[in-house]
Amino acid sequence: MKKQNLKICVIAMASLVAVWAGSSASAAGKKRCTAQGVKVECPTQSDAVLERARESYGKEAMDMAHGKAGSTYGIAPFDYLTGVGKRTDKTTLTEGESGYGGSAGGGTGKTELWDRVKAPAKGEAIYDQWTNNWSPTFKETLVPGADPNQGKQWYYFYCIACHGWMLQGDGPVAIDLDPRPRTLVAGRYMNKKTNLELFTVIKGGGEAVSLSSSMPSWGNYLQDQDIWNVVAWIRAMQDVKSPRDLDEYLNPKSTFKPIAGDVNPLNAADNEDFMEAQELIEAEIAGRGEEMQGGKYVEGGLRERPQDVAKEVKLGN
Numbered sequence: 001m002k003k004q005n006l007k008i009c010v011i012a013m014a015s016l017v018a019v020w021a022g023s024s025a026s027a028a029g030k031k032r033c034t035a036q037g038v039k040v041e042c043p044t045q046s047d048a049v050l051e052r053a054r055e056s057y058g059k060e061a062m063d064m065a066h067g068k069a070g071s072t073y074g075i076a077p078f079d080y081l082t083g084v085g086k087r088t089d090k091t092t093l094t095e096g097e098s099g100y101g102g103s104a105g106g107g108t109g110k111t112e113l114w115d116r117v118k119a120p121a122k123g124e125a126i127y128d129q130w131t132n133n134w135s136p137t138f139k140e141t142l143v144p145g146a147d148p149n150q151g152k153q154w155y156y157f158y159c160i161a162c163h164g165w166m167l168q169g170d171g172p173v174a175i176d177l178d179p180r181p182r183t184l185v186a187g188r189y190m191n192k193k194t195n196l197e198l199f200t201v202i203k204g205g206g207e208a209v210s211l212s213s214s215m216p217s218w219g220n221y222l223q224d225q226d227i228w229n230v231v232a233w234i235r236a237m238q239d240v241k242s243p244r245d246l247d248e249y250l251n252p253k254s255t256f257k258p259i260a261g262d263v264n265p266l267n268a269a270d271n272e273d274f275m276e277a278q279e280l281i282e283a284e285i286a287g288r289g290e291e292m293q294g295g296k297y298v299e300g301g302l303r304e305r306p307q308d309v310a311k312e313v314k315l316g317n
């Protein structure tokens with residue numbers, strides 16, 4: 001997540017709103033989701049919650065424009081998305097200033113992160129520094145060979161606009177989507193899902209598991225190990241509520257217990273169901289370049305091999 005251009009993030013957010021806003025046909029209240037083969041109502045947030053989420057997001061955008069609030073990224077209003085106030089009493093921003101990236105581009109770099117760390121990182125490394133300072137860091141994983149810390153970074157980048165910072169299904173775009181984005185922390189539902197199901201819906205999108213295409217396919221953005229890491233992050237957050245204080249926020253307690261015999265990145269290549277599902281998805285995903293092909297580990301970039309991830313982040317629970 002270090003080499004990403006932050007501008008992409010702004011564009012991604014804007015285009016999500018444009019592309020997915022205004023779909024019709026209500027899916028609320030229907031038993032469309034499946035947990036261990038049983039049809040259930042999909043866990044989503046109420047309209048009232050989602051309206052509030054959109055309003056808060058809009059308000060922060062206005063506040064920022066009027067100099068009342070600063071955004072850590074300079075992306076209005078990213079601070080609302082994160083759910084954590086980004087300014088302290090020590091922080092003074094004047095009109096038009098953003099907190100992101102030091103003084104370049106007119107920002108002062110002053111946010112509460114700057115009150116908490118001695119040396120703000122330079123350049124793109126600031127992304128990881130910032131997100132790590134305002135999110136949990138896991139020593140253990142619930143998915144062998146997958147790193148929830150890496151998954152968290154991808155999730156913040158690609159998923160929060162719809163699913164929300166705390167995975168509550170309350171991103172600012174959520175109210176415009178029908179069906180609504182899933183509440184990804186609903187353990188009574190999510191803990192029944194296999195790794196195969198989660199991996200498949202993230203890589204292939206809603207349609208790969210007979211859900212709505214409002215859940216995009218991420219197979220052309222995230223490589224397999226990235227997706228595994230995101231699955232580990234989702235597993236680490238089951239039934240985690242909105243935190244009451246910093247300690248709760250930084251130390252989430254998941255209710256997820258690994259499912260016996262489930263596929264994971266270490267055994268995926270030997271798992272027939274997994275390989276079959278991957279072939280189908282690969283065939284569906286349009287515009288895949290040579291480099292991105294294959295349902296297995298792909299060399300290159302910042303990716304680590306699952307065996308190495310397994311050495312770094314041990315299996316917990």
Ligand code: HEC
Nearest residue numbers: 158159162177179180181182201202206211212214215218
């Ligand atoms: C454009 C909005 C949007 C974005 C961005 C998005 N999702 Fe979703 N997601 C949805 C919607 C809508 C659904 C529910 C689909 C349905 O009910 O048919 C969903 C459903 C899901 C599900 C649940 C599937 C199930 O079995 O119930 C998972 C897991 C998920 N998303 C993960 C992610 C991850 C991880 C990312 C980021 C890589 C992401 N989503 C990004 C909209 C989005």
